[in-house]
Amino acid sequence: MRFSSLFLFVSLGCLPTLAAVAGGKEPHYPVTTLAPTLRENAHAVVRMEDETLLVKSVGRTVRTVRRATTVLDEAGAEWATQLVYYDQLSSVSYLRGAVYDAEGQLVRQLRTSDVKDYSLSDGFSLATDARGRVADLRQPNYPYTVSFEYEVVSDNSLFYTTWQPQSAEQLAVEQASFRVLTPANLPLRFQERHLPKGAAVVRSQQGDMQVYQWELKALPAQEEEPYGPPLSEVVPTVATAPTTFEVQGHAGTLTSWQGLGQWDYDLNMGRDVLPEAVQARVAALVKDAPDERTRISRVYDLLQSSTRYVSVQLGLGGWQTIPATNVSSTGYGDCKALSNYCMALLKAAGVPSYCALVLADEPDIHTEFPSNQFNHVVLCVPLKKASKPDTVWLECTSQNTALGYMGSFTGNRHALLLTPAGGQLVRTPRYGAAENRRERSADVYLDAQGSATAMLRTRRTGLEQDQFSQLMHGLDPVQQKKKIAESLPLSNFNITKFALVSDAKAAIPTINETLGLTLPQFGTPSGRRVFLLPNLLSRLPAVTMPVGERQTDIWLASAYAHADTVRIHVPAGFQVESLPTPVQLTTTFGTYSAQVQKLADGTIQYVRTLRMPHTRFPRTDYPAYVEFRRKINAADKAQLVLVKTES
DSSP states (O other): OOOEESOOOOOOSSSOOHHHHHHOOSOOSOGGGSOHHHHTTOSEEEEEEEEEEEEEETTEEEEEEEEEEEEOSGGGGGGGEEEEEEOTTEEEEEEEEEEEOTTSOEEEEOOGGGOEEEEOOOSSEEEEOOEEEEEEOOOSSSSEEEEEEEEEEESBTTOOOEEOSOOSTTEEEEEEEEEEEEETTSOOEEEEESOOTTOSOEEEEETTEEEEEEEEEEEOOOOOOTTOOOGGGTSOEEEEEOSEEEETTEEEEOSSHHHHHHHHHHHHTTOOOOOHHHHHHHHHHHTTOOSHHHHHHHHHHHHHHHOEEOEEEOGGGGTSOOOHHHHHHHOEEOHHHHHHHHHHHHHHTTOOOEEEEEOTTSSOOOTTSOSOOOOEEEEEEEETTSSSOEEEEEOTTOSSOOTTOOHHHHSSSEEEEEETTEEEEEEOOOOOTTTSEEEEEEEEEEOTTSOEEEEEEEEEEGGGGHHHHHHHHHSOHHHHHHHHHHHSOOSSOEEEEEEEEEETTSSSOEEEEEEEEEETTSEEEETTEEEEOSOOSOOOOOOOOOSSOOOSOEEEOOOEEEEEEEEEEOOTTEEEEEOOOOEEEEETTEEEEEEEEEOTTSOEEEEEEEEEOSEEEOGGGHHHHHHHHHHHHHHHTOOEEEEEOOO
16 A cells, blocks of 8 residues: 655644534535546546645744545545654644545544554664554545645754645646745745746745745646656656754755755764774785775675665664764664765775765756755765776675666766765766667577577676666576566467576676577468567567657666577578568667578578667657657567478
């Protein structure tokens, strides 16, 4: 079950409370009053959302929201549940709710006994103070409307609200408003994204408080489009952040990346001290190392072999690391602690390094709006004595990630380097088509009935091997084989041989796969002829045009290069009757080629290449992209024909 989270609801007196609503007979949010355009393609509709962020002081905020949502069908039932997050630095003042039938008549109010309080343990944290209050008002009959209101008081002013009332697909919004009230000496920083015309901020004064207000109306439901950006990057959003903040007595400024990095660096300064015995061990480990990279490699091996990742999230512990001495004695730590510990080990080896904040496993941060957008820590090691400027990046939470490899989790994005001079925004390693490669060669031995055996050898590098690396380190060989079988685009086959071998020490990690197959129906006999598809496994599907006009740009998320060579060994008594026409496509979306030819020894050789960029294109180019993919799909399905010779 997915609970709607981190929407902190309450009334500030500008709208009637739930108690007042329940006491009257006037219907509230009847479904009949919903505009048809808001019901179209929607599972739920936000009828009203009123959210307020009150900045009480440099270190305290109060976030309040009231929200009413009409649930149209079972797929929208998640919006009848609510999770309110809190921890050591925040408290929930109250949580209330009510549910109404389709006519807008009160069904029942949320009772205190209905609200459950849970530890939000993630399954791998040694200690966490994260908790949640959960309310569930789901009903068996649709449609119905639920209303929640609650308040959270926070002593962590590092995070302000990111307002995004249309936070999911197939969710429409009838009306939503957002207000921030802040003292004049604590001016608000904000960034508006994708707001419709006329929805920009309205500023006013309320006593000695500055007021910032936004309102949205009549937002139809949206869906993520194929090869488009994530929904969070296209729906109306207002990101807010403080100018100055304070967390448990630690004050900082947030008007620049330098300021945020300075706060984090100062918070963790002096926690990279190692016991003398550990320092001596490191010195002995690297004493004969010929260069910096070798020293880094040996230290990284030590880290991976002697530590494990365990999250520790208690109060300020979300940002302040466990001291390196603790990690050295216990052998565990979270991303901050392990990165800090590795930094301390490298320092003992005479190699300076810096921790870096990064947004992992998500789209990149908005670099133009300095704020705490990060969820992970890695280590950056500049090579001072290299022949040319270079940097080694280390993922310190993994026991098997290759030296210097960031992969899809933290690669190709920005990170905030934490230095004595403050934060410095830098880029993590980029992985393009030269690094993300899949090269496959196959030998297929065909018999006269159209059955075949095949031996395939596949080499994957960079991002192309990420998923297979997870298989290797997360599953046993039997489960690996099962997962590989499920991924093959074949309807009738049997795996006779299977092996995955990793070369994790390569500059770009590599996995080699060996696969033996029996293919009972590889070719289709028809009289004296056999029809077969030379493209054994690399078939790129076509994409379709939207019913209406496309709304978003084309996002090609990662660059890659594929190369396939398939040699088909023709059975005795058969010869080639026809071969597919060669195809060569060169476009801004990528390049593709496919060619089939008969070799001197009678073998048929199929060669296919595909190279795609990491880039974005305007939505007006989508028809051309669809045509590009259609041509590839047609070429990938092209057949050759063998004919039995006359005896």
